[in-house]
Amino acid sequence: MADQEKxxxxxxxxxxxxxxxxYGGLKPKKKLLPKxxxxxxxxxxAMNKEAQKKGDKPPAPDQQETLPPKLEPMPVPSRRVSHxxxxxx
Numbered sequence: 001m002a003d004q005e006k007x008x009x010x011x012x013x014x015x016x017x018x019x020x021x022x023y024g025g026l027k028p029k030k031k032l033l034p035k036x037x038x039x040x041x042x043x044x045x046a047m048n049k050e051a052q053k054k055g056d057k058p059p060a061p062d063q064q065e066t067l068p069p070k071l072e073p074m075p076v077p078s079r080r081v082s083h084x085x086x087x088x089x
Contacts, residue, residue: 039045 037048039048
């Protein structure tokens with residue numbers, strides 16, 4: 001059984017040597033498009049690209065202006081069954 005394992009290891013080493021001879025000098029390819037950042041629309045993409053040209057970083061989402069929260073919810077108007085019903089019953 002030791003002979004079978006040794007021969008399997010030898011075969012594996014031979015195959016690895018063949019692959020290293022064929023592909024050993026290749027460097028990993030650079031990704032064409034980074035997949036880590038998604039843009040809301042094309043304007044965001046254009047702003048980011050312009051900022052990269054200037055060397056500035058686009059503002060982080062935490063630094064952007066936010067609208068103040070609404071203090072009270074809007075009241076829901078009462079629903080009439082038909083347009084002929086009076087408003088107050």
